[in-house]
Amino acid sequence: QVQLVESGEGLVQAGGSLRLSCAASGRTFSSYAMGWFRQAPGKEREFVAAISRSGRTTDYAGSVKGRFTISRDNAKNTGYLQMNSLKPEDTAVYYCAADTLFLGSAGSSYAYWGQGTQVTVSS
16 A cells, blocks of 8 residues: 655745645555645545546646646656646645556545645635
C-alpha cells in the first residue's frame, strides 16, 4: 500500500497561484495513478485532476482546465497540482488520492487518500 501526505496549504488572493504537493511513501509511487479532489464547506467532494502512472495521460475537471496543471515526479515519489489564476470558488480542502488503476474522476474508487490540505482564495 501507499501513504499520501499533502502539503502546500495557503491563503492567496484571487488571481494568485499555489502549488500543492503529494508525497508518497510505501510501495513504488510509479505503480499508482494519482488524482486530486477537493471539498468545500457544505459541498460534496469533487474531482479536480488525474494523472496516469507514467504521467502521459491527464484529465481535468472543466472548472479548472487551463488554470490547473497536474504533474508527477516518480523519482521523487511526489505528485503536484499547480494552481494558477485562482478564484474564490477554488477555496476547499484538497486531497490527493492514488490507485493502481487510472480512475480519472471516479473518486469513490480510489484506494488511498491523503489527509487533505486547505486552500483559501480571498476576493
